[in-house]
Amino acid sequence: MNRKEIPEEVIEAVARHINERNNKPSNLPIITVKGNTETPHYFEILPFDQIDSTDRKFFAIDGSSNYQQFYNGLSIGIYTAGYICFEHGKQIRLNDMDNPIILGNSYFPERILIINEKDGEDIFDELLTLEPVKNLIAFFGIEVKKLWGFGENLRDYISPEITKLLSFCQEVLEWALLYEIATLDITKPEDIILVDGTLRSNNIKQEYLVRLGEFLHSKGLIAVAVTKNSPIKLELSSSFKKLDSYLQDELKPKYPFTITDPKRQKLCCWFEVSDDILVSSYKGGMYAKKDITGGRGFGLFFAARLDYVEKLQNYDWVVIDLNIFDAVPGIKKKELTRNIDFIKIIYKELTRLTQEHYILGYPYPLVEVHNFVTLKKDFKDEIIRRVKFALFKDQRMDNVEIENLFLDIHDRF
DSSP: OOGGGSOHHHHHHHHHHHHHHHHSOOOOOSSOOTTOTTSOEEEEOOOGGGTTOOSOEEEEEEEEEEEEEOTTSOEEEEEEEEEEEEETTEEOOOSOOOOSSOOSEEEOOSOOEESSHHHHHHHHHHHTTSHHHHHHHHHHTSOGGGSBTTOTTHHHHHTTOHHHHHHHHHHHHHHHHHHHHHTOTTOOTTOEEEEESOSBOSSBOHHHHHHHHHHHHHTTOEEEEEESOOHHHHHTHHHHHHHHHIIIIIIHHHOOOSOOOGGGOOEEEEEEOOHHHHHHHSTTSTTTOSSSSSSSBSEEEEEEEOSOOTTOGGGGEEEEEEEHHHHSTTGGGTOOOOOHHHHHHHHHHHGGGOOOGGGTTSOHHHHHHHHHHOOOHHHHHHHHHHHHHHHHHTSOOOHHHHHHHTOOGGGGO
Protein backbone atom coordinates (compact mmCIF):
# COMPACT_ATOMS: atom_id res chain seq x y z
CA MET A 1 0.00 0.00 0.00
CA ASN A 2 1.28 3.46 -0.88
CA ARG A 3 1.82 5.48 2.27
CA LYS A 4 -0.49 8.20 0.90
CA GLU A 5 -3.33 5.66 0.95
CA ILE A 6 -3.15 5.02 4.71
CA PRO A 7 -6.48 6.28 6.05
CA GLU A 8 -6.27 9.47 8.06
CA GLU A 9 -8.35 7.99 10.87
CA VAL A 10 -5.65 5.32 11.38
CA ILE A 11 -3.00 7.99 11.86
CA GLU A 12 -5.30 9.94 14.18
CA ALA A 13 -5.99 6.82 16.26
CA VAL A 14 -2.26 6.23 16.72
CA ALA A 15 -1.69 9.85 17.72
CA ARG A 16 -4.63 9.73 20.13
CA HIS A 17 -3.32 6.57 21.80
CA ILE A 18 0.15 8.05 22.23
CA ASN A 19 -1.25 11.29 23.62
CA GLU A 20 -3.45 9.45 26.13
CA ARG A 21 -0.53 7.41 27.40
CA ASN A 22 1.75 10.42 27.46
CA ASN A 23 -0.63 12.60 29.47
CA LYS A 24 -2.45 10.23 31.79
CA PRO A 25 -2.35 11.40 35.42
CA SER A 26 0.79 10.42 37.32
CA ASN A 27 0.37 8.60 40.63
CA LEU A 28 4.06 8.82 41.45
CA PRO A 29 4.76 11.12 44.42
CA ILE A 30 7.55 13.67 44.18
CA ILE A 31 8.54 13.36 47.84
CA THR A 32 10.98 10.66 48.93
CA VAL A 33 9.58 8.19 51.45
CA LYS A 34 12.40 6.80 53.56
CA GLY A 35 12.92 3.09 52.92
CA ASN A 36 10.56 3.06 49.93
CA THR A 37 12.41 2.52 46.66
CA GLU A 38 9.26 3.13 44.60
CA THR A 39 9.40 6.82 45.50
CA PRO A 40 11.94 9.16 43.86
CA HIS A 41 15.38 9.40 45.43
CA TYR A 42 17.33 12.54 44.56
CA PHE A 43 21.07 13.07 44.73
CA GLU A 44 23.78 15.40 43.53
CA ILE A 45 25.80 14.24 40.56
CA LEU A 46 29.39 13.15 41.24
CA PRO A 47 31.80 16.10 40.83
CA PHE A 48 33.29 16.19 37.35
CA ASP A 49 36.88 16.26 38.59
CA GLN A 50 36.26 12.96 40.44
CA ILE A 51 34.66 10.89 37.69
CA ASP A 52 37.85 8.96 36.89
CA SER A 53 38.97 8.61 40.53
CA THR A 54 37.85 5.05 41.14
CA ASP A 55 39.45 1.62 41.08
CA ARG A 56 36.33 0.06 39.57
CA LYS A 57 36.55 -1.19 36.04
CA PHE A 58 33.55 -0.55 33.81
CA PHE A 59 32.90 -3.25 31.22
CA ALA A 60 30.28 -2.85 28.50
CA ILE A 61 28.69 -5.53 26.29
CA ASP A 62 26.74 -5.17 23.06
CA GLY A 63 25.96 -7.15 19.93
CA SER A 64 24.74 -6.67 16.39
CA SER A 65 23.41 -8.61 13.41
CA ASN A 66 22.80 -7.90 9.75
CA TYR A 67 21.32 -9.73 6.80
CA GLN A 68 21.26 -9.24 3.04
CA GLN A 69 19.28 -11.31 0.55
CA PHE A 70 19.96 -11.24 -3.19
CA TYR A 71 17.56 -11.96 -6.01
CA ASN A 72 18.94 -15.43 -6.82
CA GLY A 73 18.36 -16.87 -3.34
CA LEU A 74 21.87 -16.18 -2.09
CA SER A 75 21.97 -14.51 1.32
CA ILE A 76 24.63 -13.33 3.71
CA GLY A 77 23.77 -13.15 7.38
CA ILE A 78 26.11 -12.32 10.25
CA TYR A 79 25.94 -11.66 13.96
CA THR A 80 28.55 -10.57 16.46
CA ALA A 81 28.95 -9.50 20.07
CA GLY A 82 31.82 -7.97 21.98
CA TYR A 83 32.90 -6.07 25.03
CA ILE A 84 35.21 -3.26 26.04
CA CYS A 85 36.54 -2.01 29.38
CA PHE A 86 37.34 1.40 30.83
CA GLU A 87 39.62 1.97 33.80
CA HIS A 88 40.35 5.44 35.21
CA GLY A 89 38.52 6.93 32.22
CA LYS A 90 40.65 5.18 29.59
CA GLN A 91 39.88 2.12 27.53
CA ILE A 92 42.19 -0.80 28.26
CA ARG A 93 43.27 -3.57 25.91
CA LEU A 94 41.38 -6.87 26.12
CA ASN A 95 42.90 -8.60 23.09
CA ASP A 96 46.34 -9.62 21.87
CA MET A 97 46.05 -7.77 18.57
CA ASP A 98 48.74 -5.33 17.51
CA ASN A 99 46.19 -2.66 16.74
CA PRO A 100 46.24 0.78 18.38
CA ILE A 101 42.50 1.34 17.78
CA ILE A 102 40.78 -2.02 18.39
CA LEU A 103 41.13 -2.63 22.12
CA GLY A 104 37.99 -4.64 22.85
CA ASN A 105 37.24 -8.31 22.33
CA SER A 106 34.60 -9.64 19.94
CA TYR A 107 33.47 -12.87 18.32
CA PHE A 108 32.26 -13.63 14.79
CA PRO A 109 30.92 -16.82 13.21
CA GLU A 110 32.55 -18.37 10.15
CA ARG A 111 29.26 -19.49 8.61
CA ILE A 112 27.58 -16.49 7.04
CA LEU A 113 26.37 -17.91 3.70
CA ILE A 114 22.71 -18.87 3.57
CA ILE A 115 21.24 -20.71 0.59
CA ASN A 116 18.82 -23.15 2.18
CA GLU A 117 17.37 -24.23 5.54
CA LYS A 118 20.37 -26.46 6.24
CA ASP A 119 22.60 -23.39 6.29
CA GLY A 120 20.43 -21.91 9.03
CA GLU A 121 20.84 -25.10 11.05
CA ASP A 122 24.61 -24.90 10.55
CA ILE A 123 24.62 -21.31 11.83
CA PHE A 124 22.73 -22.45 14.93
CA ASP A 125 25.12 -25.35 15.48
CA GLU A 126 28.19 -23.16 15.02
CA LEU A 127 26.96 -20.79 17.73
CA LEU A 128 27.23 -23.62 20.24
CA THR A 129 30.88 -24.16 19.30
CA LEU A 130 32.00 -20.57 19.93
CA GLU A 131 34.26 -20.55 22.96
CA PRO A 132 32.22 -18.18 25.16
CA VAL A 133 28.99 -20.08 24.45
CA LYS A 134 30.63 -23.46 25.13
CA ASN A 135 31.88 -22.14 28.45
CA LEU A 136 28.47 -20.76 29.42
CA ILE A 137 26.77 -24.07 28.64
CA ALA A 138 29.44 -25.90 30.64
CA PHE A 139 28.76 -23.53 33.55
CA PHE A 140 25.06 -24.39 33.45
CA GLY A 141 25.98 -28.09 33.31
CA ILE A 142 22.93 -29.22 31.33
CA GLU A 143 22.02 -30.62 27.94
CA VAL A 144 21.92 -27.62 25.69
CA LYS A 145 18.43 -28.40 24.38
CA LYS A 146 17.05 -27.94 27.90
CA LEU A 147 18.32 -24.37 28.01
CA TRP A 148 15.93 -22.76 25.55
CA GLY A 149 12.82 -20.87 26.55
CA PHE A 150 10.92 -21.96 23.43
CA GLY A 151 11.46 -25.67 23.96
CA GLU A 152 13.88 -28.40 23.05
CA ASN A 153 13.05 -28.17 19.33
CA LEU A 154 14.14 -24.55 19.10
CA ARG A 155 16.75 -25.34 16.44
CA ASP A 156 14.13 -26.70 14.06
CA TYR A 157 11.77 -23.84 14.84
CA ILE A 158 14.16 -20.93 14.47
CA SER A 159 16.59 -22.01 11.73
CA PRO A 160 14.30 -21.19 8.76
CA GLU A 161 13.65 -17.65 10.08
CA ILE A 162 17.01 -16.05 9.34
CA THR A 163 16.40 -12.69 11.01
CA LYS A 164 15.10 -14.41 14.16
CA LEU A 165 18.02 -16.85 14.04
CA LEU A 166 20.63 -14.09 13.82
CA SER A 167 18.98 -12.12 16.62
CA PHE A 168 18.90 -15.27 18.76
CA CYS A 169 22.57 -16.04 18.12
CA GLN A 170 23.54 -12.47 18.95
CA GLU A 171 21.64 -12.55 22.25
CA VAL A 172 23.01 -15.90 23.38
CA LEU A 173 26.54 -14.73 22.58
CA GLU A 174 25.97 -11.58 24.64
CA TRP A 175 24.90 -13.68 27.65
CA ALA A 176 28.00 -15.81 27.16
CA LEU A 177 30.18 -12.70 27.22
CA LEU A 178 28.65 -11.67 30.53
CA TYR A 179 29.91 -14.96 31.93
CA GLU A 180 33.27 -14.60 30.16
CA ILE A 181 33.91 -11.18 31.70
CA ALA A 182 33.07 -12.60 35.13
CA THR A 183 35.81 -15.21 34.69
CA LEU A 184 38.56 -12.90 33.41
CA ASP A 185 41.70 -12.57 35.51
CA ILE A 186 41.44 -8.78 35.47
CA THR A 187 37.96 -8.55 37.01
CA LYS A 188 37.59 -7.96 40.72
CA PRO A 189 34.75 -7.37 43.19
CA GLU A 190 32.83 -4.09 42.71
CA ASP A 191 33.60 -3.89 38.99
CA ILE A 192 30.52 -2.98 36.97
CA ILE A 193 29.39 -4.81 33.82
CA LEU A 194 27.06 -2.74 31.64
CA VAL A 195 24.65 -4.49 29.32
CA ASP A 196 22.63 -2.86 26.55
CA GLY A 197 18.99 -3.83 27.17
CA THR A 198 17.72 -5.84 30.12
CA LEU A 199 18.77 -8.74 32.34
CA ARG A 200 15.92 -10.80 30.90
CA SER A 201 15.39 -13.16 27.98
CA ASN A 202 12.65 -15.04 26.20
CA ASN A 203 15.22 -17.35 24.63
CA ILE A 204 16.90 -18.78 27.75
CA LYS A 205 14.93 -20.24 30.64
CA GLN A 206 14.87 -18.10 33.75
CA GLU A 207 16.27 -20.74 36.09
CA TYR A 208 19.56 -20.75 34.18
CA LEU A 209 19.80 -16.98 33.90
CA VAL A 210 19.18 -16.85 37.64
CA ARG A 211 22.22 -19.10 38.13
CA LEU A 212 24.25 -16.59 36.15
CA GLY A 213 22.91 -13.66 38.18
CA GLU A 214 23.69 -15.41 41.44
CA PHE A 215 27.18 -16.28 40.20
CA LEU A 216 27.88 -12.63 39.36
CA HIS A 217 26.61 -11.60 42.79
CA SER A 218 28.81 -14.19 44.50
CA LYS A 219 31.86 -12.71 42.78
CA GLY A 220 30.92 -9.17 43.78
CA LEU A 221 30.49 -8.14 40.14
CA ILE A 222 27.63 -5.74 39.49
CA ALA A 223 25.52 -6.33 36.38
CA VAL A 224 23.59 -3.25 35.21
CA ALA A 225 21.44 -3.29 32.08
CA VAL A 226 20.56 0.10 30.60
CA THR A 227 18.15 1.08 27.83
CA LYS A 228 16.51 4.20 26.48
CA ASN A 229 14.02 2.11 24.54
CA SER A 230 11.36 0.60 26.78
CA PRO A 231 7.56 0.60 27.00
CA ILE A 232 8.08 1.59 30.62
CA LYS A 233 9.10 5.06 29.45
CA LEU A 234 5.77 5.71 27.72
CA GLU A 235 3.87 4.59 30.81
CA LEU A 236 5.98 6.88 32.98
CA SER A 237 6.15 9.87 30.63
CA SER A 238 3.76 12.02 32.68
CA SER A 239 5.68 11.11 35.84
CA PHE A 240 8.92 12.12 34.19
CA LYS A 241 7.47 15.51 33.28
CA LYS A 242 6.27 16.03 36.84
CA LEU A 243 9.65 15.09 38.27
CA ASP A 244 11.48 17.27 35.75
CA SER A 245 9.47 20.30 36.83
CA TYR A 246 10.06 19.55 40.49
CA LEU A 247 13.80 19.05 39.99
CA GLN A 248 14.25 22.25 38.03
CA ASP A 249 11.76 24.66 39.60
CA GLU A 250 11.52 23.60 43.24
CA LEU A 251 14.33 21.33 44.40
CA LYS A 252 17.32 22.80 42.59
CA PRO A 253 16.99 26.37 43.98
CA LYS A 254 17.07 25.13 47.57
CA TYR A 255 19.32 22.05 47.30
CA PRO A 256 22.53 22.24 49.42
CA PHE A 257 24.98 21.53 46.61
CA THR A 258 28.57 20.68 47.47
CA ILE A 259 29.64 21.54 43.90
CA THR A 260 30.26 25.28 43.71
CA ASP A 261 30.25 25.72 39.93
CA PRO A 262 26.60 26.50 38.98
CA LYS A 263 27.11 24.89 35.56
CA ARG A 264 28.03 21.61 37.26
CA GLN A 265 25.20 21.65 39.80
CA LYS A 266 22.99 18.81 38.62
CA LEU A 267 20.40 16.77 40.47
CA CYS A 268 19.84 13.15 39.56
CA CYS A 269 16.98 10.84 40.43
CA TRP A 270 16.12 7.14 40.59
CA PHE A 271 13.12 5.06 41.63
CA GLU A 272 12.01 1.46 41.37
CA VAL A 273 9.27 0.87 38.80
CA SER A 274 6.03 -0.14 40.50
CA ASP A 275 3.98 -3.24 39.70
CA ASP A 276 1.09 -1.32 38.11
CA ILE A 277 3.45 0.35 35.62
CA LEU A 278 5.08 -2.98 34.82
CA VAL A 279 1.69 -4.64 34.21
CA SER A 280 0.71 -1.81 31.84
CA SER A 281 4.05 -1.97 30.06
CA TYR A 282 4.37 -5.74 29.70
CA LYS A 283 1.13 -7.63 29.27
CA GLY A 284 1.19 -10.99 31.01
CA GLY A 285 3.68 -9.96 33.66
CA MET A 286 6.29 -12.72 33.15
CA TYR A 287 8.88 -10.44 31.59
CA ALA A 288 8.66 -7.89 34.37
CA LYS A 289 8.11 -10.07 37.44
CA LYS A 290 10.03 -9.02 40.55
CA ASP A 291 11.22 -12.49 41.47
CA ILE A 292 13.67 -15.22 40.53
CA THR A 293 10.88 -17.66 39.63
CA GLY A 294 7.97 -17.35 37.24
CA GLY A 295 9.62 -14.63 35.19
CA ARG A 296 12.19 -14.14 32.44
CA GLY A 297 15.45 -13.12 34.10
CA PHE A 298 17.20 -11.83 37.20
CA GLY A 299 16.64 -8.08 37.08
CA LEU A 300 14.74 -5.43 39.01
CA PHE A 301 13.51 -2.47 36.95
CA PHE A 302 14.30 1.13 37.88
CA ALA A 303 13.92 4.45 36.10
CA ALA A 304 16.75 6.93 36.48
CA ARG A 305 17.95 10.32 35.40
CA LEU A 306 21.71 10.32 35.69
CA ASP A 307 22.75 13.68 34.22
CA TYR A 308 20.11 16.35 34.62
CA VAL A 309 20.25 18.83 31.74
CA GLU A 310 17.75 21.66 31.88
CA LYS A 311 14.73 21.65 29.55
CA LEU A 312 15.52 18.36 27.86
CA GLN A 313 12.39 16.71 29.26
CA ASN A 314 12.16 12.93 29.43
CA TYR A 315 14.48 11.65 26.73
CA ASP A 316 17.47 11.47 29.03
CA TRP A 317 15.63 9.24 31.47
CA VAL A 318 16.78 5.64 31.18
CA VAL A 319 15.36 2.32 32.32
CA ILE A 320 17.83 0.28 34.36
CA ASP A 321 17.67 -3.40 35.25
CA LEU A 322 19.76 -4.17 38.35
CA ASN A 323 20.76 -7.67 39.35
CA ILE A 324 18.02 -8.61 41.82
CA PHE A 325 20.54 -10.50 43.97
CA ASP A 326 22.36 -7.19 44.53
CA ALA A 327 19.27 -5.03 45.01
CA VAL A 328 17.33 -7.58 47.12
CA PRO A 329 19.97 -9.73 48.88
CA GLY A 330 17.40 -11.95 50.62
CA ILE A 331 15.42 -12.74 47.49
CA LYS A 332 16.13 -16.50 47.67
CA LYS A 333 14.57 -16.57 51.15
CA LYS A 334 11.65 -14.39 50.02
CA GLU A 335 13.00 -11.52 52.10
CA LEU A 336 12.12 -8.53 49.95
CA THR A 337 13.93 -5.72 51.78
CA ARG A 338 15.81 -3.56 49.28
CA ASN A 339 19.48 -2.81 49.84
CA ILE A 340 18.96 0.93 49.53
CA ASP A 341 22.52 1.84 50.53
CA PHE A 342 23.87 -0.34 47.71
CA ILE A 343 21.36 1.06 45.20
CA LYS A 344 22.31 4.63 46.11
CA ILE A 345 26.00 3.86 45.59
CA ILE A 346 25.42 2.29 42.18
CA TYR A 347 23.43 5.23 40.82
CA LYS A 348 26.05 7.66 42.11
CA GLU A 349 28.74 5.53 40.46
CA LEU A 350 26.88 5.53 37.14
CA THR A 351 27.07 9.31 37.02
CA ARG A 352 30.81 8.86 36.44
CA LEU A 353 29.82 7.66 32.99
CA THR A 354 27.13 10.13 31.96
CA GLN A 355 28.72 13.57 32.18
CA GLU A 356 29.03 14.19 28.46
CA HIS A 357 26.38 16.49 27.03
CA TYR A 358 25.86 14.61 23.77
CA ILE A 359 25.17 11.32 25.59
CA LEU A 360 22.19 12.74 27.52
CA GLY A 361 22.51 10.72 30.67
CA TYR A 362 23.54 7.45 28.99
CA PRO A 363 26.76 5.65 30.04
CA TYR A 364 29.50 6.36 27.52
CA PRO A 365 31.01 2.81 27.63
CA LEU A 366 27.76 1.53 26.11
CA VAL A 367 28.06 4.13 23.36
CA GLU A 368 31.62 3.04 22.67
CA VAL A 369 30.86 -0.68 22.61
CA HIS A 370 27.91 -0.07 20.30
CA ASN A 371 30.25 1.66 17.86
CA PHE A 372 32.74 -1.18 18.31
CA VAL A 373 30.39 -4.03 17.32
CA THR A 374 27.65 -2.53 15.15
CA LEU A 375 27.41 -4.16 11.72
CA LYS A 376 26.49 -1.11 9.67
CA LYS A 377 25.76 -1.09 5.97
CA ASP A 378 29.38 -0.27 5.11
CA PHE A 379 30.50 -3.33 7.09
CA LYS A 380 28.09 -5.51 5.14
CA ASP A 381 29.33 -3.96 1.90
CA GLU A 382 32.89 -4.73 2.95
CA ILE A 383 32.02 -8.42 3.47
CA ILE A 384 30.45 -8.59 0.02
CA ARG A 385 33.49 -6.93 -1.58
CA ARG A 386 35.82 -9.39 0.14
CA VAL A 387 33.75 -12.40 -0.88
CA LYS A 388 33.66 -11.12 -4.47
CA PHE A 389 37.43 -10.69 -4.46
CA ALA A 390 37.96 -14.18 -3.05
CA LEU A 391 35.68 -15.66 -5.73
CA PHE A 392 37.74 -13.92 -8.41
CA LYS A 393 41.20 -14.47 -6.92
CA ASP A 394 40.91 -17.92 -5.35
CA GLN A 395 38.01 -19.52 -7.21
CA ARG A 396 38.74 -17.97 -10.64
CA MET A 397 35.11 -17.08 -11.24
CA ASP A 398 34.15 -14.73 -14.07
CA ASN A 399 33.42 -11.13 -13.04
CA VAL A 400 29.99 -11.15 -14.66
CA GLU A 401 29.06 -14.33 -12.79
CA ILE A 402 30.20 -12.81 -9.53
CA GLU A 403 28.23 -9.59 -10.03
CA ASN A 404 25.11 -11.53 -10.94
CA LEU A 405 25.40 -13.56 -7.75
CA PHE A 406 25.29 -10.43 -5.63
CA LEU A 407 22.78 -8.41 -7.62
CA ASP A 408 20.12 -6.74 -5.49
CA ILE A 409 17.18 -6.37 -7.87
CA HIS A 410 15.72 -3.52 -5.83
CA ASP A 411 18.72 -1.37 -6.71
CA ARG A 412 17.56 -1.44 -10.33
CA PHE A 413 14.32 0.42 -9.62
